[in-house]
Amino acid sequence: xxxxxxxxxxxxxxxxxxxxxxxxxxxxxxxxxxxxxxxxxxxxxxxxxxxxxxxxxxxxxxxxxxxxxxxxxxxxxxxxxxxxxxxxxxxxxxxxxxxxxxxxxxxxxxxxxxxxxxxxxxxxxxxxxxxxxxxxxxxxxxxxxxxxxxxxxxxxxxxxxxxxxxxxxxxxxxxxxxxxxxxxxxxxxxxxxxxxxxxxxxxxxxxxxxxxxxxxxxxxxxxxxxxxxxxxxxxxxxxxxxxxxxxxxxxxxxxxxxxxxxxxxxxxxxxxxxxxxxxxxxxxxxxxxxxxxxxxxxxxxxxxxxxxxxxxxxxxxxxxxxxxxxxxxxxxxxxxxxxxxxxxxxxxxxxxxxxxxxxxxxxxxxxxxxxxxxxxxxxxxxxxxxxxxxxxxxxxxxxxxxxxxxxxxxxxxxxxxxxxxxxxxxxxxxxxxxxxxxxxxxxxxxxxxxxxxxxxxxxxxxxxxxxxxxxxxxxxxxxxxxxxxxxxxxxxxxxxxxxxxxxxxxxxxxxxxxxxxxxxxxxxxxxxxxxxxxxxxxxxxxxxxxxxxxxxxxxxxxxxxxxxxxxxxxxxxxxxxxxxxxxxxxxxxxxxxxxxxxxxxxxxxxxxxxxxxxxxxxxxxxxxxxxxxxxxxxxxxxxxxxxxxxxxxxxxxxxxxxxxxxxx
Ligand SMILES: CCCCC/C=C\C/C=C\C/C=C\C/C=C\C/C=C\C=C\C(=O)SCCNC(=O)CCNC(=O)[C@H](O)C(C)(C)COP(=O)(O)OP(=O)(O)OC[C@H]1O[C@@H](n2cnc3c(N)ncnc32)[C@H](O)[C@@H]1OP(=O)(O)O
Ligand SMILES: Cc1cc2nc3c(=O)[nH]c(=O)nc-3n(C[C@H](O)[C@H](O)[C@H](O)COP(=O)(O)OP(=O)(O)OC[C@H]3O[C@@H](n4cnc5c(N)ncnc54)[C@H](O)[C@@H]3O)c2cc1C
Numbered sequence: 219x220x221x222x223x224x225x226x227x228x229x230x231x232x233x234x235x236x237x238x239x240x241x242x243x244x245x246x247x248x249x250x251x252x253x254x255x256x257x258x259x260x261x262x263x264x265x266x267x268x269x270x271x272x273x274x275x276x277x278x279x280x281x282x283x284x285x286x287x288x289x290x291x292x293x294x295x296x297x298x299x300x301x302x303x304x305x306x307x308x309x310x311x312x313x314x315x316x317x318x319x320x321x322x323x324x325x326x327x328x329x330x331x332x333x334x335x336x337x338x339x340x341x342x343x344x345x346x347x348x349x350x351x352x353x354x355x356x357x358x359x360x361x362x363x364x365x366x367x368x369x370x371x372x373x374x375x376x377x378x379x380x381x382x383x384x385x386x387x388x389x390x391x392x393x394x395x396x397x398x399x400x401x402x403x404x405x406x407x408x409x410x411x412x413x414x415x416x417x418x419x420x421x422x423x424x425x426x427x428x429x430x431x432x433x434x435x436x437x438x439x440x441x442x443x444x445x446x447x448x449x450x451x452x453x454x455x456x457x458x459x460x461x462x463x464x465x466x467x468x469x470x471x472x473x474x475x476x477x478x479x480x481x482x483x484x485x486x487x488x489x490x491x492x493x494x495x496x497x498x499x500x501x502x503x504x505x506x507x508x509x510x511x512x513x514x515x516x517x518x519x520x521x522x523x524x525x526x527x528x529x530x531x532x533x534x535x536x537x538x539x540x541x542x543x544x545x546x547x548x549x550x551x552x553x554x555x556x557x558x559x560x561x562x563x564x565x566x567x568x569x570x571x572x573x574x575x576x577x578x579x580x581x582x583x584x585x586x587x588x589x590x591x592x593x594x595x596x597x598x599x600x601x602x603x604x605x606x607x608x609x610x611x612x613x614x615x616x617x618x619x620x621x622x623x624x625x626x627x628x629x630x631x632x633x634x635x636x637x638x639x640x641x642x643x644x645x646x647x648x649x650x651x652x653x654x655x656x657x658x659x660x661x662x663x664x665x666x667x668x669x670x671x672x673x674x675x676x677x678x679x680x681x682x683x684x685x686x687x688x689x690x691x692x693x694x695x696x697x698x699x700x701x702x703x704x705x706x707x708x709x710x711x712x713x714x715x716x717x718x719x720x721x722x723x724x725x726x727x728x729x730x731x732x733x734x735x736x737x738x739x740x741x742x743x744x745x746x747x748x749x750x751x752x753x754x755x756x757x758x759x760x761x762x763x764x765x766x767x768x769x770x771x772x773x774x775x776x777x778x779x780x781x782x783x784x785x786x787x788x789x790x791x792x793x794x795x796x797x798x799x800x801x802x803x804x805x806x807x808x809x810x811x812x813x814x815x816x817x818x819x820x821x822x823x824x825x826x827x828x829x830x831x832x833x834x835x836x837x838x839x840x841x842x843x844x845x846x847x848x849x850x851x852x853x854x855x856x857x858x859x860x861x862x863x864x865x866x867x868x869x870x871x872x873x874x875x876x877x878x879x880x881x882x
Contacts, residue, residue, distance in 0.1 A: 224841050226820055229820035230824070240822070245827070246568055262830070272314075272631070281400070287314055315455050316456065318397075321351050324353070326346070350426075353401075358389060369387055369389060370409040370410065371384050374480055376483060381473060406422045411486070449631060453635050453638060509571060517832075520826055520828055522838075525618050544816070547812070551812065562753075570599060573595060593656075614629060628834040651739065654731075661714050680711055688800055702779050703748075705790065709786075757771070784804060787801045
């Protein structure tokens with residue numbers, strides 16, 4: 219803090235809860251708090267990880283700088299003997315998308331999830347020591363969402379006991395894989411398996427792409443970067459790549475064979491593992507993306523909240539200070555639901571991590587019963603949380619007025635880095651439609667004796683939910699979690715049943731599904747919002763120590779669900795889950811909750827425990843010392859290196875001269 223002055227000190231004094239305890243709730247445990255606190259400071263205090271110039275660097279320099287940081291991070295991880303958890307925190311706080319994200323986040327998980335024990339034994343030690351660097355090469359120029367439509371082929375040659383990997387068309391070129399363009403030595407490449415002239419669907423293959431000696435592509439491989447992406451700096455630190463194969467041969471044992479095996483004589487043997495496990499890495503990453511959504515959103519909210527307390531506009535009385543913009547009700551009604559959503563996504567992410575761990579343990583014991591639930595929850599929640607977060611970051615930029623548009627606010631880069639999350643790991647609409655299929659299947663099975671399970675269990679009470687009438691009579695009734703849950707359950711169930719009824723009128727169900735897809739997506743949103751609300755409410759049933767901490771979380775939970783109710787009141791009214799009067803009472807209660815958040819707002823964002831380095835934002839500085847730092851930063855722009863700009867003599871002077879002579 220400059221001169222030790224904390225311009226937000228008065229705001230911090232207003233807090234009605236124990237911020238230190240809230241930091242632990244946010245981190246998930248004492249243990250994770252301690253690690254994230256220590257590692258974030260370690261990164262922040264190391265000048266090698268500085269990120270000042272990122273938005274101004276040309277691509278080549280930017281990329282080289284990322285390589286430098288990634289290699290230095292790896293050195294620190296080894297020198298300090300960091301655990302896997304600490305190492306992943308270090309990469310997180312370095313806060314620069316890099317090939318290492320794909321190596322650790324997809325290449326290794328793909329081998330772990332789809333490789334046999336033998337394959338894992340061979341490849342994982344090399345990958346763990348980074349003696350090979352891997353990417354996840356699935357998407358092609360012509361096909362991304364439709365995985366079954368991929369064109370790359372892997373044809374078994376029984377003569378040599380090899381697969382021949384080939385790109386038969388331009389559209390079969392691999393296109394997008396991160397880390398592929400310039401760095402990866404290996405990839406898990408997804409291709410159509412062909413043996414004896416027969417097709418056997420999409421499978422993963424470990425393919426070496428570059429020579430380990432000099433990094434040149436292996437024969438038959440064309441490889442490069444796909445070009446600049448949205449924004450300055452941002453995701454351009456990543457070498458998303460293009461890759462073509464011209465009959466590249468790999469040994470048979472490099473097909474990932476947990477799901478199916480190809481024998482020496484070219485027979486395909488299915489194990490008792492479901493074929494959907496080929497998609498398992500995506501389920502894993504979608505789960506991590508839900509956790510990341512709370513990080514990205516909380517970061518934007520932290521910047522917008524601190525700046526809203528610093529910024530003043532209008533309302534000065536007798537020469538006194540103007541009003542802090544955070545005190546405007548409109549500012550609160552845009553900002554506080556995002557603050558509440560950040561907490562909501564944190565808790566649903568925590569729960570999803572638990573669900574995923576549970577599913578993984580079951581899979582290891584050959585119990586595949588919970589795989590559809592894992593697919594539905596990861597697909598639906600990935601879509602919901604990334605869409606809200608991407609929109610939320612942009613809303614935070616607007617909440618910061620003009621200064622939010624400056625790169626030094628940190629928000630443009632955060633948005634540019636974050637927004638592809640709505641597309642990668644499954645386009646959000648495509649994933650919602652996957653959940654819609656599962657919802658419609660669940661509704662169609664009601665009454666068959668097969669009880670819905672997991673997050674669909676509420677559908678088992680369909681008779682009751684179809685008859686439900688909300689009995690809210692006064693605004694405070696909306697603070698009762700049981701009432702809220704039932705209203706959200708009834709809305710989701712009724713929207714699904716309504717879609718199912720409409721679907722049943724179509725002779726061809728696929729045609730009906732396509733025709734009704736926009737309605738189905740709305741039903742899925744209602745279902746996913748119910749999951750988030752219910753997991754927030756479940757969190758509040760836990761023992762949460764610390765003065766006022768649980769109370770603050772209750773307020774945020776109320777803001778989260780009442781804001782949703784207000785925003786989607788069309789759904790609630792159309793399905794007769796609430797009356798117009800009850801919807802209006804919900805909004806009254808929401809305003810009361812906003813005023814309860816107000817004194818705690820700064821402390822609630824301090825609880826994220828972000829360093830100024832990680833936030834990367836002058837507007838979001840911990841000390842609130844915004845104006846001098848903005849002023850100082852402007853002078854560092856390369857345009858200000860000279861008083862008279864380059865190009866003056868060539869372009870400005872002749873222009874001015876011409877104007878003068880025209881006047882004369
Ligand atoms: C400066 C600021 C810095 C700030 C930084 C801040 C924040 C950073 C934030 C986040 C970063 C976090 C992480 C980053 C990580 C990654 C980004 C980088 C990499 C991205 C990688 C990728 O994108 S990899 C490619 C991903 N591709 C996809 O997701 C494709 C989507 N398509 C599909 O999944 C499928 O094709 C499909 C599901 C849409 C359809 O498949 P198909 O086989 O045709 O399925 P059917 O519809 O016929 O269904 C068959 C049955 O299978 C079931 N099923 C489908 N999928 C799954 C599954 N995954 N698991 C289990 N089961 C599945 C389906 O339900 C059907 O079941 P039934 O037969 O029972 O009906
Ligand atoms: C930054 C970034 C990093 C990536 N990293 C990787 C990586 O490491 N490895 C990798 O393999 N891939 C990667 N990808 C690719 C990514 O997974 C795909 O782009 C993504 O799955 C979306 O597929 P698509 O591009 O084919 O979109 P499309 O499917 O072509 O989508 C275009 C539009 O069509 C709509 N649409 C498509 N199908 C339907 C349907 N059935 N019904 C209704 N609407 C539909 C979509 O909603 C969207 O609006 C990355 C992408 C990005 C942007």
